[in-house]
Amino acid sequence: MVDVLVCVKRVPDSSGQVLLTDDAQAVDARYVGSTLSEHENCAVELAAQLVEADGGTVSLVSIGAAETVEQLRSALAVGAGAATLVETDLRDFGPSDIAHEIAEVVRAHAEAGRTHDLVLLGNDAADTGDFQVPVRLAHALGRPVVTGIRTVSIQDGRAIAHGDAPDGGRETFDLPLPAVVAVSEGGVSPRYPTIKGRMGAKKVEIEMRQPSRAPVGSGRVRLTLPPPTPSSVQVLGEGPEAAPAVVDLFQSLGVLR
């Protein structure tokens, strides 16, 4: 039996054009819609697989606008049984604020008799890319943490986590529970919700909370977009007839062996 908490964030869908809000403080989701990042979809899937293997429960937590309920419901539909939303305007929140609020939820649940053995997060948020919330959360809770993890299993009350070694190999970590694990996409394939899953997700009552303190912020001044790449493409030809021109190019670039 394992009690898993998965932390998810409502982010703009990055498969469309990235636009900024008028005040240049955030990526604008108005025209592209909102979603969960691939890292977090994989974290939800990993949690579902752990509970299928060992029994237990999957809960979700998110911090953000009231509309984040949409993302919580879609993750509930693929195997989570409970969800908490700390409702706030996320734009004033820095990574330490987000870690602090998640820690508060973990502590509150522990006081109520629900200890989350394993807290899973996405490795980095798809919009703000801070690469630090999992580590800050672990420090706040006094738990061990590993990041960049592709797969996790529970063996004898410990979390066995696999990630990528810097040289392209595979590294294994062996952590005592409770622990914090930051998940990178690619280790598992997120499942699609079943109709039964969707129906069940609609009935879950989402625990609503308020932030426990005023945020300290992130130090953000403003966002900008990189300058567009000017199009100066030179067409070498059409179809297989272009091959000699291509090989000429390879020779001029010095890439032919």
Add this chain to the structure above:
Amino acid sequence: MIVVLIETGAEGVTDTSLETLRFARDLAAEGGGVPVHALVVGARPDLDELGKHGISTLYTAGGEGFASYAAAAWAAALIEARDRAGAVVVTAAGTPRGNEVLAHVAARLDVPMAANAVAFDGLSPLVVTRQVAGGLALEEMQLTQRPAVFSVAGHAVEATPADSATEPTVEELAPTLTEADLVARVVSTEPGAPDESGDLKSARVVVGAGRGAGGPEGFGAVSELAELLGGQLGVSRVVTSLGWRPHHEQVGQTGSRIAPDLYVPCGISGAIQHWAGCASSKTILAINTDAEAPMMTKATYAVVGDMHEVVPAIVEEIRRRA
């Protein structure tokens, strides 16, 4: 005073760490020529090489506690190096390890951290520009607390040597490690196949293939072309999502970021997440049936055509000339 965590691999100091040293030197010069120190854990890189990159002091941490990677232990060593040097800036490459160790440093010292900086602007206050949204947008962030903690994104600057070489002194550190520093450490490592993503990220030539490959059997010619060019095969997200190729070959926002001299995307439309992973390529030759596909308009060179006809013709032409 600046202290840089440097990572090493089979060939010495990694390119991304050398880039970070260059970034740190530029920042040091802006600050009136303050020294740049470095920390290396569990290895002893070539001192002459580090001297060429302008290091004043090389701090080393070794011994049992550093026998295998543990981010919190590395952070303890980096904090000790920072204390010894009196550093006001602590930085590392924006790699998985660099970001992880810096996050521990920032959490322990309760200071902000900026991940993946590409530039800085001014020192008081220090403002760094960093990649957000997978590199599709940039954020200017003020780092007013000390030490300022930030990582440097790969390919943000070129890893050029310093104008004048230094003769680094070596100081060994022996930070006190607690059980908590070592509990999350690597307990075993399996070597990867020689063609895994580490090579993709540093490849001089990458031949890419996307949905246009048509299926798992559609990668023969592109693999052959990659081999003839001494390069690596890279694929788009849809290819790994469909299970046609393994994830470590994926180029893009959530795959590898590549910066080859030549990138040859074949049958890749150039969705924005893919572009985030290949925009640093020096030259791009796109091959696609759709002349209006984003990859075709952003490329340096383009061939309009079906990759299944064009790529074999290129392979044949290379063989004919060889």
